[in-house]
Amino acid sequence: xxxxxxxxxQEDGELVLAFESGLGTKEADMQHDAALMAFANVLxxxxxxxxxxxxxxxxxSGHANPGHEPTDGWANDQLSMVIAQxxxxxxxxxxxx
Numbered sequence: 141x142x143x144x145x146x147x148x149x150q151e152d153g154e155l156v157l158a159f160e161s162g163l164g165t166k167e168a169d170m171q172h173d174a175a176l177m178a179f180a181n182v183l184x185x186x187x188x189x190x191x192x193x194x195x196x197x198x199x200x201s202g203h204a205n206p207g208h209e210p211t212d213g214w215a216n217d218q219l220s221m222v223i224a225q226x227x228x229x230x231x232x233x234x235x236x237x
Contacts, residue, residue, distance in 0.1 A: 142215070143168040144201040149183075151195060151229045167204035171219050175200045179223060188223055195226045 143162030147155050155176075163172055179198050183191045202219040205211045 141165050141168050142203045145172060147198040149196040167208055171202045171204050172200060175219060175221050178221060182223060188225060193229060195229060197224045197226050
């Protein structure tokens with residue numbers, strides 16, 4: 141089952157779901173939850189800048205077969221994650237003036 145989701149990490153640090161499609165199976169939900177944990181780790185590590193300084197958009201997509209087993213006529217399992225800085229949080233916009 142193919143699935144996708146997009147989130148916005150807002151200025152207050154809240155992760156807000158913008159849309160989702162195809163979630164609801166055990167396998168898709170497992171991939172989705174693992175990707176959310178990976179997103180948190182990327183931000184905690186500081187790999188995309190200071191979590192407290194920027195806002196972000198998280199786009200996830202995947203395909204999860206029953207039991208994560210290859211199935212004739214279906215795509216194999218996959219998971220993609222894109223994290224993009226979308227701007228400064230308001231309290232930092234005028235920093236340095």
